[in-house]
Amino acid sequence: MSRIRWREEPREQFELTPDRALAYAAPDGAFALYNDYRSRDSVLIRRPAPVLPEEVDRCWREQTEGASPRGLAPRETVEGYGTFTFPYGPISMGVPESGRFDVVTYGERVLELTPLGAYKSRRALPALAGLPVADAGLRVERLAGNFAASHAAAFLQACESATQTPVGLRELTVRAVGQELQRIYNHVHVLARIAEAASQNVGAAQSHALAEEMLRLQGRVFGHRWLFGAFLPGGPARRLEPPDRPHVAAALHARAEEFDELWELFLDSRTFIDRIQSTCPVPRDVAVRWGAVGPTLRATGVPWDDRLRIPEPPYHDLFLALPDERDGDALARLLVRVQEVRASFLLLEQMLDRWPAAGAAAEPPAPPVEPGRGIGRVEAPSGDLVYDVRVSDGRIVGVAARSPSQANWPPFAFGMRGAVFTDFHFAFESFGLVFAETDR
Amino acid sequence: MPSWIEQSAHRGLLTSRYPRVPASDAEVPTTARPPLAGPEGRAAGPGPDRCPVGAIEGVAVDQGRCIRCARCLADGFRFAGAVESSSPSRAALARPAASDAGPDPRRAPLAGLGRSLHLFLVDVGSCNACNLELLALANPLYDASRLGLFFTNSPRHADVLVIVGAPTEEMAEPLRRAYEAMPGPKAVVVLGACGISGGAFRGNPGLRAGCDELVPVDLYVPGCPPTPVQVLDGILSLAGRGRGDR
Structure with a gap:
C-alpha cells in the first residue's frame, strides 16, 4: 500500500516531441519505453500505430x-x-x-x-415540469424501482409541504409500512448479492428466497411487487384493513424468524465474514467529509438516521434502535443492514399494532421553504433521500433530488483505492448503489 | 448447532411448479395482469388525461404502453387478462382482443435449442426493477435452471438477449455491439413498458421510442415490471415450449 504514490493535482502532460519519440522508440516495436525526467518514473507510452x-x-x-x-x-x-x-x-x-x-x-x-x-440517463427530472403531481409521482417512483416507496414518499412529502396540504396519519402510516417493507427487501437483497459473490451458494439461495418472499408480501399488501402507485391517488387497492392486518403481521413474524435463523448461519461461516471484513473501508472522516449517507455513514459510527433526527409522523411515536458499528468496512455496512432489518420488523410490528383510527387528525405538513416550494426528506434503504419540489396550481414547476446513490458514489470510489479486483463485488454491493438513481 | 443442510431441509421445497400448474395469485399480483375494458365495455372510456401515459384509446389498452398504475379501474377497466401476455408483434400488443382469451400464437425462433437457453441482460435505461425481476428467475422460488435457462456473462455465449429499460442514445451503440457479438440462432426479448414504448418516460429528450428501433425484436413482454412468471413464459415460448409441453 505505502508504495503507491498519490498525487492531488493532475500531472502535466509529458510532451512527446517527434525527436524525443525517435530517440526513445524501440526500433521495431509498437511501444516505446522511456524516462520521464521530471517524475523520474518509467512510463509506458502507447505510440499510435500507423494504421x-x-x-x-x-x-x-x-x-x-x-x-x-x-x-x-x-x-x-x-x-x-x-x-x-x-x-x-x-x-x-x-x-x-x-x-x-x-x-x-x-x-x-x-x-x-x-x-x-449517464449511460442510462432518462432525463426524467426536467421532464416532470408541467405534469400534475400524481402523474409526476408515477415517474418519480420509476427513477429507481427498488427504492420506489422512498422516492414516492419523499416526493409527496415535498409536494404537500409546498402546497400546505395536511395528510391523514393513516395515510402516513401506510407510506411508512411500504418503506419499511422495501427496506427489508433491499437489505436482504444486499445480503444475498454479497453471499453470491462469496460463493456462499446455499446462503445466497436462501436469502434470495427470503427477498422474493418479501416481494410477494408487498404484492399481496399493496397490489404491486415494487409498490409502484401504492401511495398515489387511484393506485392499486391495498389490503391493510381488518381482516388482512393480522395476516400481514403473522407473515412478517414468520419472515423475521426466517431472517434471524439465516443470519445465525452466516455468522457461523468464517470464510464469509473474513471475506468482507476490512474490504473497502471508508474511514469516518472521509465518510463525513464526502457526504456519505445511510448505512455507509452509520457503519463508521455516525448515528445519523432521518427517521430519528427529523422524525415525521408516524416515526416520532415509534421505538427505533440505531445500529452501533464503527469499522466502516463492508462487514460493518452489512452488520448495520442486518440490525436495520430487525429494526424494520420491529417498526412494522409497532405500526400494525397501533394502527391509527380512521378519524385520526390530519398531520400538518412541514412549512414550505418559500411559497410553492417544499422539501421532502426520508431515510431510503441506502440513505438520506431529499426532494426539492416547486408546485404551482397542482402542477410541477421544477424538481431537484439528491439521492443516496449520488451521495455514496464518492465514498465507494475512495474505499476501492488500494483494493484488488476481486473485492469489487463485495464493495459495490455493500453500498447498495443504483445507477438509475443518479438520473437527472 | 444448526447447519445449512438442516436449515434447507427444514424449509423444504420452495420452487414454484409454474409452467405445469397455472401461476398463483402470490406469484402474479393483481396489477401484473393485463388491463382490459370492463364487461360493460364503456365505449366512452376515459379521456387521454385519465391515462397518464396515453395507453388507452376508446376501450383498447395498448399493453405495451400501459404502466399498470391502476387509475383506469375507476372507469370500469379491470386487471383481468391472461397472465401470459407476451407477444411477438407490437401491433398485437397495441390492439389486443377485448376478451380474456390468450394472446395470438407465437413464433419460436430458438426451437432448435430446446432445453438449454443462455440469457444475457442488457439494461438500456431501466429503473432496476426489470433487472431484478429477470434475475429473480435464478432464486429458488422460480429456479429457472430446472427449465434449462441460465444466465451468462458474455454475449458470445448467449442465445437470448434480454433488453430492459427505455433506450437512451448513450446505450444505442453498446446494445448494437452486444447484439452483433451474439452467435446465431439468437433471439431478442424486450421486458417492460419502457423498452417496448418508452413507458413512463416516453417522449423525454434523448430517448428512443422503443428498443425495436435499434435491434430486431422477437418477443415483447409487457408489464411495469413484468413478473418473473411472465418473463419465464415469454422466454420459454421462444424455444417453442408451449404451455402444455414443458
Missing part, C-alpha cells in the same frame, strides 16, 4: 474521453510504471445495471476507480 482501424480508435476514445458519460466521484491522477485505465462496462453482468467504472491499475490492484453514470 489503426478507425473503429478501434473510436472505441478507445469514446471509452475514456466521451463527452456524455460523467464521473460520479472525484478523480485523482495516478501514475507509475505500467499503470493504465481499464474501462469496466457499460454492459457487464457483474453489475446488473448499465454504467461504467474506469479502473486505473497496473494489474491486480485498483489504484483509482471512477464510476461513470
